[in-house]
Structures are given as C-alpha cells and as structure tokens.
Amino acid sequence: MGTDKELSLRLLEEIKRLTAGRERPMRLMEVCGTHTVSIFRAGLRQLLPPEVELVSGPGCPVCVTPDGYMDAAIAYAGMGDVIVATFGDMLKVPGSASSLAEAAARGGDVRIVYSPLDALAIAKEHPNKKVVFLAVGFETTAPTAAAAVLAAAQESVENFFLLPAQKLVPPAIRALLADEDARIDGFLLPGHVAVVTGSETFSFLPKEYRLPGVVAGFSPTELLRGIYRLVWQAAAGEAHIENEYKSVVRPEGNPAAQTMMKQVCETCTAEWRGLGEIPSSGLRLRDAYRRFDFSAMRPLDLPPAPPKKSGCRCGEVLRGKISPRECKLFGKACAPEHAAGPCMVSAEGVCAAWHKYGGGVFRYD
Amino acid sequence: MTDTIQLAHGAGGRMSARLMDEVVRPILGNPVLDRMHDGAVLDTGGKIAFTTDSYVVAPRFFPGGSIGRLAVCGTVNDLAVSGAEAKYLSLALILEEGLAVGELVRVLKDVRTAADEAGVSVVTGDTKVVGHGSCDGIYINTAGIGEMMAGADIAPRNIRPGMEVIVSGFLGDHAATITAARHGLKLPETIQSDAAPLNGLVREMLRAVPEIACLRDPTRGGAAATLNELADQSGTGVLLDEEAIPVRPEVESVCELLGFEPLYLANEGKLIAFVPAEKTEALLEAMRAHPCGKEARRVGVVTDKAPGQVAMKTGLGGIRVVDMPTGSLVPRIC
Numbered sequence: 275m276g277t278d279k280e281l282s283l284r285l286l287e288e289i290k291r292l293t294a295g296r297e298r299p300m301r302l303m304e305v306c307g308t309h310t311v312s313i314f315r316a317g318l319r320q321l322l323p324p325e326v327e328l329v330s331g332p333g334c335p336v337c338v339t340p341d342g343y344m345d346a347a348i349a350y351a352g353m354g355d356v357i358v359a360t361f362g363d364m365l366k367v368p369g370s371a372s373s374l375a376e377a378a379a380r381g382g383d384v385r386i387v388y389s390p391l392d393a394l395a396i397a398k399e400h401p402n403k404k405v406v407f408l409a410v411g412f413e414t415t416a417p418t419a420a421a422a423v424l425a426a427a428q429e430s431v432e433n434f435f436l437l438p439a440q441k442l443v444p445p446a447i448r449a450l451l452a453d454e455d456a457r458i459d460g461f462l463l464p465g466h467v468a469v470v471t472g473s474e475t476f477s478f479l480p481k482e483y484r485l486p487g488v489v490a491g492f493s494p495t496e497l498l499r500g501i502y503r504l505v506w507q508a509a510a511g512e513a514h515i516e517n518e519y520k521s522v523v524r525p526e527g528n529p530a531a532q533t534m535m536k537q538v539c540e541t542c543t544a545e546w547r548g549l550g551e552i553p554s555s556g557l558r559l560r561d562a563y564r565r566f567d568f569s570a571m572r573p574l575d576l577p578p579a580p581p582k583k584s585g586c587r588c589g590e591v592l593r594g595k596i597s598p599r600e601c602k603l604f605g606k607a608c609a610p611e612h613a614a615g616p617c618m619v620s621a622e623g624v625c626a627a628w629h630k631y632g633g634g635v636f637r638y639d
Numbered sequence: 640m641t642d643t644i645q646l647a648h649g650a651g652g653r654m655s656a657r658l659m660d661e662v663v664r665p666i667l668g669n670p671v672l673d674r675m676h677d678g679a680v681l682d683t684g685g686k687i688a689f690t691t692d693s694y695v696v697a698p699r700f701f702p703g704g705s706i707g708r709l710a711v712c713g714t715v716n717d718l719a720v721s722g723a724e725a726k727y728l729s730l731a732l733i734l735e736e737g738l739a740v741g742e743l744v745r746v747l748k749d750v751r752t753a754a755d756e757a758g759v760s761v762v763t764g765d766t767k768v769v770g771h772g773s774c775d776g777i778y779i780n781t782a783g784i785g786e787m788m789a790g791a792d793i794a795p796r797n798i799r800p801g802m803e804v805i806v807s808g809f810l811g812d813h814a815a816t817i818t819a820a821r822h823g824l825k826l827p828e829t830i831q832s833d834a835a836p837l838n839g840l841v842r843e844m845l846r847a848v849p850e851i852a853c854l855r856d857p858t859r860g861g862a863a864a865t866l867n868e869l870a871d872q873s874g875t876g877v878l879l880d881e882e883a884i885p886v887r888p889e890v891e892s893v894c895e896l897l898g899f900e901p902l903y904l905a906n907e908g909k910l911i912a913f914v915p916a917e918k919t920e921a922l923l924e925a926m927r928a929h930p931c932g933k934e935a936r937r938v939g940v941v942t943d944k945a946p947g948q949v950a951m952k953t954g955l956g957g958i959r960v961v962d963m964p965t966g967s968l969v970p971r972i973c
Contacts, residue, residue, distance in 0.1 A: 277955065314959060316955055317956070494954075609965075611965045629962070631962070632948075632960025
C-alpha cells in the first residue's frame with residue numbers, strides 16, 4: 275500500500291484532536307527499525323502534534339548484536355578454510371578492534387548474501403571450505419535460517435554452518451518495561467515480525483502492563499493509522515492489541531514458519547547490546563542440529579570484548595531513554611562514515627536514521 | 640585475427656597492429672585517428688574544457704547501453720555540464736586476456752554510435768592487455784576536449800537563493816537497470832539505462848536561457864549527492880518537493896525491493912539545472928522540445944535557510960533532510 279494523502283491528513287487531524295490538551299506527551303515506541311526509517315522518510319515526526327512523542331526501540335538486529343559476536347565473526351573470517359556469508363549490513367559493524375569489511379580487506383573471504391539459502395548454495399559450490407552464515411535477526415529471518423539448516427541436514431551438506439545470534443522481540447519489550455523509568459504509553463508493533471509470530475504474541479502488553487499495541491504496516495498512511503489507533507485507545511481508556519496490517523498478519527501468525535523454527539531452535543539467554551542479558555530472548559540450535567553451530571564446532575578462545583571507551587550511548591538510545599541528539603558524539607565523533615556505535619552503522623539503526631534524515635527536528639520556516 | 644584477446648594484442652608488435660587495423664579502426668576510424676601518430680593534432684577555437692573518466696561497469700552490456708556507450712556519454716556529459724561542446728575523445732582500453740574479440744567489437748560499435756550521436760570523434764587511444772583475472776573483461780578510460788559554448792557561465796558560485804532547481808527527466812533508470820541485471824530481476828522493457836549524450840540538450844538550453852547558473856549530471860550518488868555538493872559549494876540550501884520528483888513507478892518498486900531511494904541512484908543521461916525563477920518556464924519549454932528533456936520538471940528552490948543543506952518537503956507536508964550518501968550503494972555502476 276502506498277501513501278493515501280487524503281486519508282493520512284485526516285488521520286493526522288484525528289490524532290491532533292484526540293491528544294489536544296494532554297498534560298504529558300504520549301510516548302509511543304516503534305520497535306522496528308524499518309518503521310523508524312519510514313517515519314523519518316515521510317517526515318512524520320514534525321507533522322505529529324507535540325502531544326505525541328515517537329521513541330525508537332531496539333528493533334534493528336545489527337544494532338543489538340554485541341561486540342563479542344562481531345569479534346568471533348572477524349576471527350573466523352581470518353581463517354583460511356572459512357567463508358563468512360552475511361547480510362550486507364554487518365560488514366561495517368565495529369567489533370572490539372576491527373570490522374568484517376577490514377577483515378575482507380586483509381584477505382578474508384566475506385560474501386554478502388540476501389538469504390541463508392544463498393549461503394547454503396555457496397557451501398555446495400565450495401566443498402573444501404567451511405561456509406559460516408551470520409544468523410543475525412529477529413523472528414522475521416529465523417525461519418529461513420532454520421530452513422537452510424534443515425535443507426543442509428537433508429542433503430548432507432557437511433560444510434554449512436550458522437553463527438547463531440538470532441533474537442526474539444517480545445522478551446526484549448518485557449525487558450524494556452521492567453525498567454521503571456521506561457515511560458512508554460503504547461507500542462507500534464513490528465509488522466514483519468508479526469507475520470511470523472502473529473499479533474497474539476503481544477497480548478501480554480495489555481494483560482500484564484495495561485498498554486495498547488498496534489501491529490502496523492510500513493507506508494506513512496499505515497503508520498499514521500497505527501498511531502491513530504494507539505491514541506484512540508488511550509483517549510478511550512482502553513488497552514488491547516490491534517492488527518492494522520491484516521493483509522499479511524494473522525492473529526496466529528505463520529504456523530509453518532513457527533514449526534520450522536521450533537524444530538531446529540530452542541530459546542536461550544541472549545546478550546543484547548545496550549540491554550544486557552535477557553532470559554529466553556535468543557535462539558540456539560537444538561542438540562540434534564548442534565553440529566551446524568560453528569561456535570560449537572570450532573570454539574574460539576577470544577578475550578572478552580573490552581568496554582567501549584568512547585562515551586557512545588547507543589545502549590540508552592536502544593532503550594528509548596535518550597534521543598540520539600542527546601549523545602555528545604552524535605554527528606561529530608560518530609557519523610555514518612566513522613561510526614562509534616552500532617546504531618550509526620546499520621541503515622536501520624536509530625542514530626543513522628536521525629543523522630540521515632535530519633533528526634526529525636529540522637524546521638525550514 | 641584470433642577470436643579472443645591475447646596478451647600479445649597489447650604488446651605493441653604485429654598483433655597490436657592487426658587489432659588496430661582489423662578491429663578498432665574499421666569501427667572508429669576518422670581522418671585524425673587514421674594518421675596513427677602517437678598524438679593527435681587538433682583544431683580548436685577559443686577556450687576549451689578538458690575532462691577524463693574511467694568506466695568499469697558490470698555487467699558490460701545492459702538494457703539501454705553498454706560500457707562503450709557509457710564511456711562516450713559520461714565524458715561528453717561532463718563537458719556539457721561545464722558548458723562545453725565535446726569535440727574530441729581519447730579512448731584507452733584495458734582488456735583481459737581471453738576476452739572474445741566479438742565482445743570488443745560490440746563495445747566499439749556502441750562507442751561509435753554514441754560518438755556519432757554526440758558529434759565527437761575518437762582521435763587517439765591506447766590498448767593494454769592484462770593477464771586472465773587481472774581485470775573483469777574490459778575497462779575503458781576516455782578523456783575529452785570540448786569547446787566552450789557561447790555565453791556559458793556555469794559554476795556553483797552563480798547559484799543564488801530564489802533560483803529554481805530543474806531536472807531533465809526520470810531519475811534512477813540507469814542504476815535500477817544495472818542493479819536489476821545484477822540481481823537477476825526482470826524489469827519491464829520500459830526500464831533501461833538512460834545513457835545518452837546531453838550536449839545537444841545543453842546547447843538548446845543555453846540558447847533559450849543563457850542565464851542558467853549551474854548544471855551538473857547526477858551520476859554516482861544520484862541527485863542527492865549532486866545537490867549536496869552544489870549546496871555546499873554555493874553556500875545555499877536546496878528545498879525539494881517530493882511530489883514533483885520524476886521517478887518511474889517501476890524504478891520505485893525496484894528501490895522498495897532492494898532498500899534504495901531513487902534520489903541516490905546514478906543516472907547517465909540526466910542533468911540538474913539551477914536557473915533564475917523568472918526563466919524557469921522558458922527553460923522548461925526548451926528542454927521539453929528536446930528528446931533528452933521531455934520529462935523536465937521544476938523540483939525545488941534554492942533558499943538562504945540552512946546553507947549547505949538539502950531538504951525535502953514530503954508528500955504529507957513533513958520536511959526531512961536529504962543527506963549526502965555514505966559508502967557505495969552499488970559498486971561498479973559506471
């Protein structure tokens with residue numbers, strides 16, 4: 275669906291009407307990085323009344339991937355018998371001392387792929403190499419990684435591996451809400467994740483926290499409709515989960531994808547950059563498929579990643595506690611071409627979106 | 640002549656001579672080139688402009704053009720947006736051992752066709768052959784000499800607040816074509832590279848409106864990079880109107896699929912013009928009368944607010960920054 279200008283302007287008017295006179299701005303978190311970018315591209319932040327504040331959440335998988343993971347990927351890329359296959363976003367993410375792009379420049383074999391199945395194809399073409407796919411992402415990409423593992427198992431491809439770091443969105447939302455200063459009044463829920471999980475996964479928000487959530491699509495009009503439903507619920511004193519992306523999201527999600535994920539993966543405690551360790555928020559391979567986990571097959575003895583020296587505040591940005599502008603590195607010591615933190619590296623990172631589109635506080639007249 | 644390029648074709652001996660006599664000159668020959676001297680002696684009148692560019696595009700052939708067509712258009716257009724009419728080109732080929740001579744012939748024929756369209760001659764050149772794996776088939780460098788068109792004063796320093804920004808047609812066709820070809824996406828036949836020489840269009844534009852302040856062709860980095868450079872160099876701000884920016888729906892779809900924005904996509908047959916507001920209509924009329932400017936539109940204004948910055952009014956009325964691109968979106972686009 276594209277932008278329906280007339281409907282969008284009507285939705286904006288309704289949002290203004292429903293929030294007029296609020297004492298405290300309503301803080302709505304968009305969890306998904308694609309939402310963040312779409313909001314900036316359409317300039318929605320300036321169109322919304324001051325009573326509605328949009329806060330960006332931890333929904334960029336690259337941004338929440340910890341240094342230690344990058345260090346491992348970089349170490350593997352330096353091994354002569356390994357091909358590292360990855361989504362392009364990961365190339366420039368800084369590890370403790372280097373990045374995959376630098377590892378490739380030093381002669382490491384790093385290939386950009388668009389799907390884990392591309393990595394499986396590379397493994398078949400290069401039987402003498404170990405092909406390691408960097409399995410980073412949320413529920414959206416986890417099923418295709420599981421499908422690649424199942425295909426590799428079935429076809430007895432012995433040289434295909436994952437470096438697992440996949441994560442689940444609902445536990446991260448819970449972790450954010452456990453923080454008493456979170457001050458979030460509602461969630462724009464990620465449409466792509468919900469395609470897999472279903473909208474019902476998020477029913478804990480109204481049940482346990484009395485917070486509304488709306489699963490939204492990605493066009494400006496769909497986002498405005500999501501925001502409108504959130505302010506409408508708040509004005510009516512209601513809190514429930516609504517699905518405003520019905521064309522592709524069902525309450526129960528995609529059962530086939532869920533089954534595949536469950537067959538191959540089990541949940542585990544995972545480390546999120548900026549949020550720390552969150553129980554049951556990660557995916558690891560079940561015992562039956564452990565042989566596809568390269569970190570188990572070839573364990574590394576790397577020193578723990580040293581704490582970041584720089585004063586980078588990505589952690590607080592990812593929790594919606596500060597806006598990127600409040601970080602003193604933003605736009606100076608940290609910019610897309612010399613990023614200090616991960617939120618500036620990925621195209622869907624919060625800081626990168628603020629930087630690219632002028633931070634949403636741009637005023638022309 | 641053999642079927643494939645061999646190292647000896649670049650060694651300066653008998654095989655090099657045969658390559659020139661049997662492949663290159665039958666296609667590109669003209670009185671100056673045919674003298675086959677180490678340097679070309681040229682007639683020029685008045686001020687000249689001089690430029691050079693190298694071409695490494697992959698794939699070598701794509702809908703709407705080839706590396707040969709690009710190598711002419713790119714250099715002709717760099718001269719055109721400097722206000723110069725391209726007259727003479729040099730053509731340096733770096734060929735990979737094993738390249739099919741048939742492919743070289745196709746490339747050279749495209750060079751000839753584009754040169755004829757632009758009214759330029761290839762008057763000098765060079766051929767090197769590198770070992771298999773040392774380059775990807777064929778790389779080309781062209782340099783061009785052009786004569787300044789009468790009355791042209793084209794420079795970023797001429798840009799003033801209040802002027803208007805014109806683009807000559809649909810943006811992003813070239814990069815969308817190349818990217819789709821590389822990803823194996825099938826595009827409708829309406830979408831092809833826009834590679835075209837723009838000297839004819841520029842001549843008509845300057846004839847109608849000599850007051851044109853600045854011209855630039857938005858190649859790598861797209862319109863976003865070009866406008867940011869000009870905003871920076873002129874110390875003014877540019878405010879674009881999203882709804883006025885001409886992008887084909889098919890290109891928009893490719894962008895959505897691959898996560899690109901049309902403003903950042905390279906063009907090889909488009910230009911951006913800055914013109915005093917009272918001359919906009921006259922300029923648009925002259926542009927639309929030329930095949931390369933049929934879809935010309937006014938897309939924005941120059942302001943004294945936010946100097947050095949490019950911003951865009953979105954369809955819904957929000958305003959956002961259009962930043963300089965960082966890194967390479969699509970490598971080997973030209």
